[in-house]
Amino acid sequence: MTNPLCLRGGRVLDPARGIDRVQDLWIEDGKIAGLGEDAPAALRGNKAVEIIDVKGAVVCPGLIDIHVHLREPGQEEKETIATGTRAAVRGGFTTVACMPNTSPPLDDRPRVEYVVRRARESGACHVLPIGAVTIGQEGNALVEFEDLASAGVIAFTDDGKPVKNAEIMRRALELTKPLGVPIIQHAEDPDLKGNGVVHEGWVSTRTGLKGIPDTAESVMVARDALLAEATGGRVHVAHMSAARTVEILRRAKERGIPMTGETTPHHLVLTDEAVATYDTNTKMNPPLRSARDREALLQGVVDGTIDCLATDHAPHTDIDKDGDFDNAPFGIVGLETALGLYLKALVEPKHLSLSDLILRMTRNPLAVLGREGGTLAAGLPADVTVFDPEQRWTVRAEEFASKAKNMPFEGWELSGTILLTLVGGRIAYRAEVPAGRA
């Protein structure tokens, strides 16, 4: 049981319902009870309600990240469901969807049930498991889609790897279509990728690091667009990085093909120039690409071609990342810096309004999964994020709740300080700086 709460005097932003106004948000029995005058009079008159002053702050639906690697089971030295979800609520996220490339992968019912149970026991926020497409993520035999969906799986992916075989992808789309869930594609042609480690271009030539052409991604997205059109199954393109990919997705949507896409903070704030430092924290897959690719991604986010914003939170230990550039693993952590980096990439340069950014981090990711929610409508679970869009903070990995510290943003000054994260009406995170200071 949670206490009734009132978040007093914040700017309530609920973009999916066109709401942007200073008013109180009332919470009872873990659910949204109403906004301002619309809340039940009995609750507004109840002296037992805990009042939290959030004047000057934004109150919005809890942020949702559909691309997170929690590493449990099997790689608990990198991250666990407990630490990953604590990082999530510190970053303002109330729901994360976790990727199945654990050890072993989430390709059968007991493994999915294990994650669901661990999330209930140790999770600080909601965890939606994503299942593998193929057994062992080996690209050959398909999983039991219906069985996994009934165990709680909300989408399927072999992320970490692509579904390379077109016939396997075609059958996966046919079988998941009646379930109404997408296949999330880690779009990458393995032959074009080869043993590349950075974007193929001027920087790879200059540094001598082996390149991955942008076509490694877009060739597979073009193929998947044709398969989605032919089958009617839904494809969601993970971590889009290349201009050509944006263009293919834009055309596919114009043709009515059931396809969606996401990108990450790092692909919007950095280019391949960052890898010239040989810092292994700039090594991610897909790689940081050219300034032209970055511009196309920004345009794709603005015009809605790219539906939602994720993180691809990919924790690794310091030891993993300490090797030389060629041998270090791909990926960076992102949950605790996502809002600040998206504000920097999209809102501060006035590409997007704050409301349009929040839409892409709340309602839109759930829509991609074919799910309801992501709003502050009365009766929904009180998953709420409160942040100060102006208050600046400095990125310090040592302060992260995540077990992992691998990211290239150490010392960056960002705006968007998370003040309070409510999960089902319970305070899952509260900043030490008191909310509502003058």
Ligand SMILES: [Zn+2]
């Ligand atoms: Zn991936």
